Amino acid sequence: MKILFEDIMIKFGEAILGTDLKAIVNVIIGKGTEIDTAFTNALTRRPSPIFANLRDNLIVRPLTIVVPQNDINSEIQVELLNGVIQYGVAKAIADMGEKEGIDNDLKAVITVSVPDVPFTTINKRKLFQYYYGATKLAINRALSEYPSAEKIKKEKYRALHPLVGFRDIKLERPPYLQVALDVPTIESMENIVESLPQSDRIIIEAGTPLIKKYGIEVIEQIREIFDGFIVADLKTLDTGRIEVRMAFEATANAVVLSGLAPKSTILKGIHECQKCGIMSYLDTINLNNPVELYNKLELKPDVLMVHRGIDEEINKDNNKNRSSLSKEDFDNNIILGVAGGVSAETVEDLKNKYDILVVGRGITKSREPARVARSIVNKLGDDIEQYRLYLDEDEDIAY
Known part of the structure; x- marks a missing residue:
């Protein structure tokens, strides 16, 4: 079954997985002029984006571009972006194409954070799994338009941002x-x-x-x-x-x-x-x-x-x-x-x-x-x- 976009031509999703290392993924997916414009703009930005490839000369469908969110300043970051991160994203996109069917007009822009960490086997394995899982989750959230308004209303008084450390309470849960x-x-x-x-x-x-x-x-x-x-x-x-x-x-x-x-x-x-x-x-x-x-x-x-x-x-x-x-x-x-x-x-x-x-x-x-x-x-x-x-x-x- 193909993904249908009759009502909404472009959708958005995000996911963060991992603790010591984090995969931060934002997704724009859709078809039509809006996604074509976003896709083209992403191709021309710096640092240079890459296509989601399973290996050299094998891009995935739906056509997907992987855009780093941060500057790439080391050889390690270059290898991680062009290696396990690209591969994790590509595998998740391939899964979607296999399950939902390929729509040749469908495109996706995936932004990723690229850490600068020791290039070890365990770090490579973690980053692959985190980016594979986070990409799948972000796509699912985009297609299902998660979160709902009710979810946001429920969470806003109890959400604790990890880099803030306190809640902004508005007395929505008396007494x-x-x-x-x-x-x-x-x-x-x-x-x-x-x-x-x-x-x-x-x-x-x-x-x-x-x-x-x-x-x-x-x-x-x-x-x-x-x-x-x-x-x-x-x-x-x-x-x-x-x-x-x-x-x-x-x-x-x-x-x-x-x-x-x-x-x-x-x-x-x-x-x-x-x-x-x-x-x-x-x-x-x-x-x-x-x-x-x-x-x-x-x-x-x-x-x-x-x-x-x-x-x-x-x-x-x-x-x-x-x-x-x-x-x-x-x-x-x-x-x-x-x-x-x-x-x-x-x-x-x-x-x-x-x-x-x-x-x-x-x-x-x-x-x-x-x-x-x-x-x-x-x-x-x-x-x-x-x-x-x-x-x-x-x-x-x-x-």
Whole structure:
């Protein structure tokens, strides 16, 4: 059976295999003027590309060109490119032609990375197998248009790039524990953050007192020991754009705006968060009607925080602190958080109603902050890595 390209005349795929040595393969495959142009352009680039040959004078079909991604600076790289890498790619293309049938109009451009490693038997064997497998996988992904939009949506909050070392979390997998660092010293902050358990469900909040005392740069100090999701609790009341940009430049992932601020300040703050790609919190402390304010906003915050202040907590006669607000009062995209009166004992009741549970003194003033934080996190669900599929086990292989 021949590969059909009636709807899409050109397709793309990529694959990386190997650990100590890596085969990095990108594929463009198709027929028609688009692939002809790509093929011709590849032929004229430097360093010089080569055809995929099984041996001298035996090119494979579909017609395939192998293009090095990097400069070729040594005799070893020349031999690897013209030897085991070319051979691995050619074998994979030959397999495709044998299984799917040869379409003489079909062409492929394969880009490869060429390492400069000792020219040994084991390195040659590894590179052949890695490039053979990676080329087959990249072609399969191109033909099946892998990954799907659903796969990307599922992976984007748990993907860990090997050369980055951290995830960019956007609070897409609630519930979360947000630890509010309203502590008086840098030493206290460091001790608490370092004691917290490793969990993707923990958010760090640079509390308002901490930022007022040490400046917005305290976020960078937190970042040195906790490279997760950090919220700058500025409770912005004015100059929304300026304060958001300050927090963004200090690497905050989110900024807290006050619901008591003028509407224009809130909107400017939310807009600046959207421009910078960070999240906006709207704090409802001392706000009589959060739903009314939310509905009036042309731009919606990412997170609405139902907040009882510390001074309110001290006043036991003040019962307005636990709001009856729920997610049903807002649109489907809202993330609802709660601050004030949250503890390990109340987590079970709150986690189904709120996406973010903020705990401050219950952790920071505890003699065992790590134990308290872990007791809460354990009630929120599994970590991202706990049931992670190994090397895309959910991927179908058609070719």
